[in-house]
Amino acid sequence: MSRSSRRTAGAIAAAAVAVGMALAGVATVHAADDVAAPVELTDRCGFAAGDQWRPVPLDIGDHDLAGRAPDDDVSGVRVAAGFRVSVFDRSDSADPLVVLTKDEDFCGSPLNDRASRILIERIDASAGGVTPSAAASPSRPAVPSAPAPAGPAPEPPSSAVSARTVQFAPDTVVGPSSTHYRVSVRTADQTVRPKVYQIDGSRFTGDDGKTVQLAKWPPTPSGALRTVSFTGYAQGATDTTEVSVSLTDGRTFPSLAGVDIRPHRYGIRPTALSADRKTVTFPVTGGNRWISVHFGGDTGSDLHSMHVNVDLTTDFEVARNAPNVVYFGPGEHRIGGDPAGRGILRLATLPGKDTVYLDRGAYVYGKIDLAGVTGGRVVGHGVLAGDGFRYAARKSNPADDAAMIWAGFGKAAEAKAVSGPTLVNASHFNIVTAADWEISGVKIFGWSGNNDGIHLREGTRVRDCFVRAGDDSLRTMSSNTLVENCVVWQHANGGVAISGWKIPTGAATANTWRRIDVVRAEWRADRPALGAAVVWRYAENHAISGLRFEDVRIDHGVPQALHVMFTDSATGTIGDITIAGLRVDGPVTGRNTISARPGTRIAGVTISGLVIDGRRVTATNAGTVGKLSVSGAVSGVTIDGQPLR
Numbered sequence: 001m002s003r004s005s006r007r008t009a010g011a012i013a014a015a016a017v018a019v020g021m022a023l024a025g026v027a028t029v030h031a032a033d034d035v036a037a038p039v040e041l042t043d044r045c046g047f048a049a050g051d052q053w054r055p056v057p058l059d060i061g062d063h064d065l066a067g068r069a070p071d072d073d074v075s076g077v078r079v080a081a082g083f084r085v086s087v088f089d090r091s092d093s094a095d096p097l098v099v100l101t102k103d104e105d106f107c108g109s110p111l112n113d114r115a116s117r118i119l120i121e122r123i124d125a126s127a128g129g130v131t132p133s134a135a136a137s138p139s140r141p142a143v144p145s146a147p148a149p150a151g152p153a154p155e156p157p158s159s160a161v162s163a164r165t166v167q168f169a170p171d172t173v174v175g176p177s178s179t180h181y182r183v184s185v186r187t188a189d190q191t192v193r194p195k196v197y198q199i200d201g202s203r204f205t206g207d208d209g210k211t212v213q214l215a216k217w218p219p220t221p222s223g224a225l226r227t228v229s230f231t232g233y234a235q236g237a238t239d240t241t242e243v244s245v246s247l248t249d250g251r252t253f254p255s256l257a258g259v260d261i262r263p264h265r266y267g268i269r270p271t272a273l274s275a276d277r278k279t280v281t282f283p284v285t286g287g288n289r290w291i292s293v294h295f296g297g298d299t300g301s302d303l304h305s306m307h308v309n310v311d312l313t314t315d316f317e318v319a320r321n322a323p324n325v326v327y328f329g330p331g332e333h334r335i336g337g338d339p340a341g342r343g344i345l346r347l348a349t350l351p352g353k354d355t356v357y358l359d360r361g362a363y364v365y366g367k368i369d370l371a372g373v374t375g376g377r378v379v380g381h382g383v384l385a386g387d388g389f390r391y392a393a394r395k396s397n398p399a400d401d402a403a404m405i406w407a408g409f410g411k412a413a414e415a416k417a418v419s420g421p422t423l424v425n426a427s428h429f430n431i432v433t434a435a436d437w438e439i440s441g442v443k444i445f446g447w448s449g450n451n452d453g454i455h456l457r458e459g460t461r462v463r464d465c466f467v468r469a470g471d472d473s474l475r476t477m478s479s480n481t482l483v484e485n486c487v488v489w490q491h492a493n494g495g496v497a498i499s500g501w502k503i504p505t506g507a508a509t510a511n512t513w514r515r516i517d518v519v520r521a522e523w524r525a526d527r528p529a530l531g532a533a534v535v536w537r538y539a540e541n542h543a544i545s546g547l548r549f550e551d552v553r554i555d556h557g558v559p560q561a562l563h564v565m566f567t568d569s570a571t572g573t574i575g576d577i578t579i580a581g582l583r584v585d586g587p588v589t590g591r592n593t594i595s596a597r598p599g600t601r602i603a604g605v606t607i608s609g610l611v612i613d614g615r616r617v618t619a620t621n622a623g624t625v626g627k628l629s630v631s632g633a634v635s636g637v638t639i640d641g642q643p644l645r
Helices: 011-024 209-215
Strands: 039-041 077-079 083-089 098-100 115-124 129-136 181-186 197-200 227-235 240-247 260-262 279-285 289-294 304-312 325-328 331-334 344-346 355-358 362-365 367-369 377-379 383-385 417-419 422-424 438-440 443-445 454-456 461-463 466-469 474-476 482-490 497-499 507-521 534-536 541-554 562-564 571-580 592-595 600-608 628-631 634-639
Touching: 181 227, 181 304, 227 443, 240 304, 260 507, 279 289, 289 507, 304 443, 304 466, 474 482, 474 507, 497 507, 497 541, 562 571, 592 600, 592 634, 628 634
Parallel strands: 227 304, 325 355, 331 362, 344 367, 355 377, 362 383, 377 417, 383 422, 417 438, 422 443, 438 461, 443 466, 454 474, 461 482, 466 482, 474 497, 482 507, 497 534, 507 541, 534 562, 541 571, 562 592, 571 600, 592 628, 600 634
Antiparallel strands: 039 077, 083 098, 083 115, 115 129, 181 240, 197 227, 240 279, 260 289, 289 304
């Protein structure tokens, strides 16, 4: 890891450590043996090895912090016995944001972006009072923390551009162009300008009230029509490019610190802002990076968003002119020549064809049906657009009801693969699998009220995908499925990880979601049952068990993060659930819930590494810090090994 990337947890931790040195009267603070220090560096915050934080200066000179370099990583600070730490915001309020006492962990930011002062007080246990010891302020306003991926952590982006070549579609290719953004990508040899596409929700705003809330912002009938701009290119796993995103609609970025590059897990931060505040620049290292640029709230990225999708360089091991391939090259295409864009490519009707190749720069209107084809595949970095189909007609017309890519549900539908394409403007679901599908590198953007992202059935694997869905994003319909390394922008009408909603069999078990990043969650406080990162809901008498949710991170505060529940008409059981490493970079403003209605039962929910707004949730503070409510026939809930109820 480069020295520039090995920094401290943030300004709050920095200030606390600095005060600790002053109080202890020593030049060296050792986390393990210097009991006089009021705060210690800690690795107890529940984050995987290799986690990093956005660089924030820490002025400690040449002091040794428990063997760490001055710009090294720490995952937080821990308050020692006999001290109390109060964290205040930038206002003049006398009420602290948070108060920490003995053995409580402060897990880095997200409070960093709001904090300006830390007060450390020595507790006089005999008198029952406290003695102010010192106060410290960060040297500058900090930005939210940005942990790196769990597992083998890649190097954070380097400012040194190394990529010699990238695969991209030039901005001259046909397809709907962005009216809000322009993007340039600098390699070691040249600067290229990839095509920036744009979609909006205009064709869906008349379909029903739910869809209006997704297609407009603020989410009301009187809100402004939203747009999504997206571009993409491919580079090698160790390549670094420099991306510049420019506003072209008269808006400006608020400041360099006011631009948030998500997911935070990637550790990407903007490095430059132009003098006119219309262009922001940041480095990107490696591929399978699904990046969104956040700024400005209601008039910024929530209204007109910008996504930069960086794929890994690949040829998909497919020859575009092979006899088994249906190839769509750069340019605009309408399946079947249908001028309305309502064509469906039914691969089984084309003898000898088993692969559809959507090349980068291809913009294809229609849908793809893989039913009846052994080992059917859809590959390539092109776009598949469902503009010609209507959500409102889905119940009366099979073409409108069909998913963008599907193959039916029988044995003939098994063992398919989808790799690389971008799916936009689906009239209903996006991808509905049967058994044993392999899905990777897919990007999904949608608006409609039942615009689910990916439905997984028995044995299906989903890796390295991005989903921005109007309804449930990653939904299991059976057992033995895996979702990992995926990024989600969740609209208001659904949840991120769903198991059990109208499953077609009597049970669902052994399903895993791992390393999921939620860059934006639009869940509404007045409809909490519709949205959460972790949700189980169903309406049949089924048994759901053996579900694992590992390293799920939400990059901002939300009304609700965890919702284990039954629908009003449901019967059955939920059991053997593991939630390991759920983290919310901000407050939970509502309640997290585990609820069993009469006639249902929930047994065995194991929670560990739950962090909300920088605070580690324990069995003793689950109701206050964790905002956790448990009701009904619920048993066997533990947090970090301690029983809750």
